[in-house]
Amino acid sequence: MKKNIFILFVLITLFNCKSDKQDNGKLNIVTTTSMITDLVKNIGGEYINIEGLMGSGVDPHLYKASEGDVTKLVNADIIFYNGLHLEGKLVEVFEKMGSQTKTPIALAEELDKSTLIGSDYFASNYDPHVWFNIEYFKEFANKVTSILSEKDPINAVNYIENEKKYLAKLDTLQGKIKAIIETLPVEKRILVTAHDAFNYFGKNYGFEVVGLQGLSTATEAGVQDVQKLAAFIIDKKVKAIFVESSVPKRTIEALEAAVKSKGHEVSIGGTLYSDALGNAGTIEGTYIGMFEYNVNTIVNALK
Numbered sequence: 051m052k053k054n055i056f057i058l059f060v061l062i063t064l065f066n067c068k069s070d071k072q073d074n075g076k077l078n079i080v081t082t083t084s085m086i087t088d089l090v091k092n093i094g095g096e097y098i099n100i101e102g103l104m105g106s107g108v109d110p111h112l113y114k115a116s117e118g119d120v121t122k123l124v125n126a127d128i129i130f131y132n133g134l135h136l137e138g139k140l141v142e143v144f145e146k147m148g149s150q151t152k153t154p155i156a157l158a159e160e161l162d163k164s165t166l167i168g169s170d171y172f173a174s175n176y177d178p179h180v181w182f183n184i185e186y187f188k189e190f191a192n193k194v195t196s197i198l199s200e201k202d203p204i205n206a207v208n209y210i211e212n213e214k215k216y217l218a219k220l221d222t223l224q225g226k227i228k229a230i231i232e233t234l235p236v237e238k239r240i241l242v243t244a245h246d247a248f249n250y251f252g253k254n255y256g257f258e259v260v261g262l263q264g265l266s267t268a269t270e271a272g273v274q275d276v277q278k279l280a281a282f283i284i285d286k287k288v289k290a291i292f293v294e295s296s297v298p299k300r301t302i303e304a305l306e307a308a309v310k311s312k313g314h315e316v317s318i319g320g321t322l323y324s325d326a327l328g329n330a331g332t333i334e335g336t337y338i339g340m341f342e343y344n345v346n347t348i349v350n351a352l353k
């Protein structure tokens with residue numbers, strides 16, 4: 051608690067000292083999750099400076115701002131984050147900044163909320179994992195392009211051109227994914243993962259989705275949750291379950307052990323990238339690569 055107050059104090063002090071000038075004539079952008087960082091890099095290209103706070107394997111639900119992060123946030127010309135309480139521990143910092151001259155942009159909160167998946171148990175009342183709907187991610191791209199163009203009109207033509215190219219790649223991705231998923235029989239489309247990150251994915255591609263932990267990783271699964279899900283897996287003859295790169299493996303391993311202790315077989319089908327991309331330079335290190343990698347992993351393991 052004390053630390054939070056300190057961070058807010060630093061924030062306010064730095065805000066008051068900060069001039070509006072951009073370094074080297076380029077906008078300084080700060081982003082939170084690696085999915086958003088990748089998106090903004092695609093649109094902004096060489097025309098922006100960008101700093102992503104959360105690298106590969108980082109869980110946004112639990113991520114707390116360091117003092118270094120606060121300085122980066124304060125020095126940013128624009129901040130893009132997911133919102134809908136995904137970055138649960140950053141909310142206080144962002145709310146404080148929202149009352150200052152620069153408002154951080156919560157991309158998921160710009161979406162038409164009546165189309166989102168609701169939740170009575172999650173702080174925002176909506177499932178925040180919206181990037182697993184490619185159409186929503188295209189809306190993120192639209193918003194980023196319009197904000198960059200507005201703040202840096204000289205380069206607007208470049209941002210618009212980059213967006214056009216990126217949207218075309220997202221359309222190609224959508225086509226590829228649908229084709230891969232069509233090879234998996236409908237009755238085998240059951241996706242069991244560490245936490246509830248794949249509801250939008252499930253809705254779009256016809257999967258029944260079950261997460262061992264809820265929408266946030268902040269609450270751990272109990273013994274009862276594990277037993278209940280083990281019974282479900284046995285009943286539905288689910289072949290494989292999946293770990294996530296940003297959630298400790300032990301919960302899914304406990305589930306695997308619970309199924310096996312009842313004399314049934316289930317395998318761990320691989321690691322999915324849910325709330326963070328893979329390492330930079332790998333296929334899973336981009337949003338497009340991550341999506342294709344996940345779908346291949348899921349389909350191969352469940353077939």
Ligand SMILES: [Zn+2]
Binds near residue numbers: 111247266267
């Ligand atoms: Zn999550």
